[in-house]
Amino acid sequence: MTKIAIIGLGEMGASIAAVLSQNANHEVTGVDSDTKAVDFALKTGIITKKASNIEQIASQMDVIILATPVNIISQLIVQLSHLRLKERVIITDTGSTKREIMALAEKLLTPQNITFIGGHAMAGTHKSGVYAADIKLYHHVTYFLMPSTISTSEPLIDLFKPLGANFKAMSVDxxxxxxxxxxxxxxxxxxxxxxxxxxxxxxxxxxxxxxxxxxxxxxxxxxxxxxxxxxxxxxxxxxxxxxxxxxxxxxxxxxxxxxxxxxxxxxxxxxxxxxxxxxxxxx
Amino acid sequence: MTKIAIIGLGEMGASIAAVLSQNANHEVTGVDSDTKAVDFALKTGIITKKASNIEQIASQMDVIILATPVNIISQLIVQLSHLRLKERVIITDTGSTKREIMALAEKLLTPQNITFIGGHAMAGTHKSGVYAADIKLYHHVTYFLMPSTISTSEPLIDLFKPLGANFKAMSVDxxxxxxxxxxxxxxxxxxxxxxxxxxxxxxxxxxxxxxxxxxxxxxxxxxxxxxxxxxxxxxxxxxxxxxxxxxxxxxxxxxxxxxxxxxxxxxxxxxxxxxxxxxxxxx
Structure with missing residues (x-):
């Protein structure tokens, strides 16, 4: 059983959750400040479990996906850097700009030997929120990956393969x-x-x-x-x-x-x- | 019988011709250097007569519509200024830029008391040529009119009413x-x-x-x-x-x-x- 946490159940996060939860070997826990969104996601099978915050669950997770707005992603990285995580945990995010996030991850996560792989998909519609979740959102879409200096993209590409995206590793610059x-x-x-x-x-x-x-x-x-x-x-x-x-x-x-x-x-x-x-x- | 000449049977000119020739009181003569285009227009009823050049017919025309590329329109105005025209002839054009054309008309036609009303319709598709003729091309399209200092737009608006365009008089500037x-x-x-x-x-x-x-x-x-x-x-x-x-x-x-x-x-x-x-x- 792979334990996956998705923080932020907007269009991007909920669409990833909806695909990953189709795999019976995945336990997908959703976290969002909007409790209605979380309950909707649970009821419709977009997620398989819910949690009210990341501290409660972080230590048990194999994968943590940060799918909130960019400024919250930074706060979450700081928060995660203070928690005890699994040794082989993979952390990724969905922010559309990467310089600050990658710098923060290198500063706070790399010294602890924690794998961080920045992500940015050229997906998204004019719709928003959990109700816009779509298992085809990432089909044939370019999905940029920026592994930190101690990481490689491969483990995340394996996990995300069912999204149907075209993965492309690239430097932040x-x-x-x-x-x-x-x-x-x-x-x-x-x-x-x-x-x-x-x-x-x-x-x-x-x-x-x-x-x-x-x-x-x-x-x-x-x-x-x-x-x-x-x-x-x-x-x-x-x-x-x-x-x-x-x-x-x-x-x-x-x-x-x-x-x-x-x-x-x-x-x-x-x-x-x-x-x-x-x-x-x-x- | 109103005698109308259309010089230039591209998409814009041929579409005007196709509408005007639907009126049994109009005789619509087409002129174009492309003889195949003229023959097609005649065969399909877009025009009712053909002529090989403007000199042959200019003196009998009530309306002359210049629907060629902008640089040719200027040459045609020079040419027309040397011909004997009907006293109440109306000349108009379809060029998308108007400063040079209007200046030339004021210089060469206004002193002879010839009515010139510059025109520019916000119509046109990616198609071109006589085969793109469409009686609905001007429907609900803004059609700018710039009468010369001795002219008014009304006579042309009356004639062009069947085009279904929204006519708008405006200064060249x-x-x-x-x-x-x-x-x-x-x-x-x-x-x-x-x-x-x-x-x-x-x-x-x-x-x-x-x-x-x-x-x-x-x-x-x-x-x-x-x-x-x-x-x-x-x-x-x-x-x-x-x-x-x-x-x-x-x-x-x-x-x-x-x-x-x-x-x-x-x-x-x-x-x-x-x-x-x-x-x-x-x-």
């Missing part, structure tokens, strides 16, 4: 640079484009009737959750600022070419962008 | 500023974001497997036609550069807030963008 460019900066761009439009044209109801699909596509993610994205941008600030700098360089290249009426330069830049974009498959 | 912000700059943003990503992360096939819907949405229009967008950006350069400046100001505000770890400023900017974006209805 690579991961954070990648996220900055393909996720954080696109969000800033969408926010900034909407704010530039309202500053220049007036409230959105003044120009909204004229916008076509292009503006709507480009700004769709501007409707994302403000608290979540404030946290995301601040927790990955160095990589975000570097990627922003690169973006502004590219924008200025367009300005320079337009100002110089440089048709061939514009054609070349747009042709490059088109060729790259066309390699990305749309949904 | 308003139109070009609007297009810069809601169409031109979003394209530059999409091109630049793709180019920044490839410069920072390597070729798109190196990171393409990791990108999620947000990056795809934000960069979808980066796959647009290079020649068309080079023309669009250059023909609206002043307004584009002003809107780009506004965008970069907004991007820099994010950089400043991130660098200062200013959580409340970030929350406020993202909340503003979210509220504005949510007023735009998605398809």
């Amino acid at each position: 690579e991961h954070d640079d990648l996220m900055a460019m393909i996720s954080d900066v696109p969000h800033i761009v969408a926010f900034s484009l909407v704010n530039a439009a309202t500053n220049r044209l007036g409230p959105a109801n003044m120009f909204g009737q004229y916008v076509a699909g292009g503006f709507k596509d480009t700004t769709r993610i501007a409707a994302s959750d403000p608290e979540l994205w404030t946290d995301a941008l601040l927790s990955n600030s160095a990589a975000v600022l570097a990627s922003q700098k690169q973006l502004i360089v590219e924008l200025e290249k367009f300005n320079t070419a337009i100002l110089a009426n440089d048709r061939s330069k514009l054609m070349a830049m747009i042709t490059d962008a088109k060729a790259s974009r066309e390699t990305l498959l749309d949904r | 308003e139109h070009d500023d609007l297009m810069a912000m809601i169409s031109d700059v979003p394209h530059i943003v999409a091109f630049s974001l793709v180019n920044a990503a490839t410069n920072r992360l390597g070729p798109a096939n190196m990171f393409g497997q990791y990108v999620a819907g947000g990056f795809k949405d934000t960069t979808r229009i980066a796959a647009s036609d290079p020649e068309l967008w080079t023309d669009a950006l250059l023909s609206n350069s002043a307004a584009v550069l002003a809107s780009q400046k506004q965008l970069i100001v907004e991007l820099e505000k994010f950089n400043t807030a991130i660098l200062a770890n200013d959580r409340s400023k970030l929350m406020a900017m993202i909340t503003d963008a979210k509220a504005s974006r949510e007023t735009l209805l998605d398809r």
Whole structure:
């Protein structure tokens, strides 16, 4: 029997729990401050046991999955570092930014020889909470793994195999640079484009009737959750600022070419962008 | 019998022709350098007559619709200014940028007391050519009209009523500023974001497997036609550069807030963008 604790039964954690609890050799204990969520998860078989806090159960666990918001993950790592854990316990998390979490794990868990493998799946929908649990949430999704200096990804890949994700081990720096460019900066761009439009044209109801699909596509993610994205941008600030700098360089290249009426330069830049974009498959 | 000439039987022109030729009191003559396109339009009833060039027919026309690419529209205006036209002829065009076209019309047609009403519909699909003709292409679409100083929009609105578009008279400056912000700059943003990503992360096939819907949405229009967008950006350069400046100001505000770890400023900017974006209805 493998004893697994999942702390945080939101969409991400509950979906992992729902898959792992399908294995009769797993005992999956759920912990969440929302007792209704825990009871729902127990009733529907998403988890097989419940506990009211991590201290009660930590010492018996073989695997501990931290699936709370990023700032709580850090608190949980501190808490776990003070508890007596099984010698071969595996701890992992689901936070979307990894630099702080990995630094904390190296500082507090590595000296105690505790295995920590940071995780981040490119999954998640606009839904949230335990009711969004979906055993197919991770199917064919990229799932980044960042083992600590004394750990390897393999034990977690074995355990998580039924999720159906594409696991990819990566360094924290690579991961954070990648996220900055393909996720954080696109969000800033969408926010900034909407704010530039309202500053220049007036409230959105003044120009909204004229916008076509292009503006709507480009700004769709501007409707994302403000608290979540404030946290995301601040927790990955160095990589975000570097990627922003690169973006502004590219924008200025367009300005320079337009100002110089440089048709061939514009054609070349747009042709490059088109060729790259066309390699990305749309949904 | 109202005699109407449509020069350029691409998607935009052929769709107008298809609607206008449904009226038995209209004689719709099509002109296009692509003789196959003209023959197809005649065979399918999109047009009721054909002509090989504008000189042959211009003097008999009540309405002349210029539906070619923007640079050809300018040449046609020059050509028309040298021909003898009906005293009450109405000339209109379908070009997406209007400053140069309107300036040329004011210079060459207004002194001859010829009515010119610039037009630009927010219509068009990824398809092109006469085979894309669709009598519903303009349904519920915003159709901007810019009458010259001696003209009014009404006669054209009466004629074009069966298109089912939402007509909106606007000054050239308003139109070009609007297009810069809601169409031109979003394209530059999409091109630049793709180019920044490839410069920072390597070729798109190196990171393409990791990108999620947000990056795809934000960069979808980066796959647009290079020649068309080079023309669009250059023909609206002043307004584009002003809107780009506004965008970069907004991007820099994010950089400043991130660098200062200013959580409340970030929350406020993202909340503003979210509220504005949510007023735009998605398809």
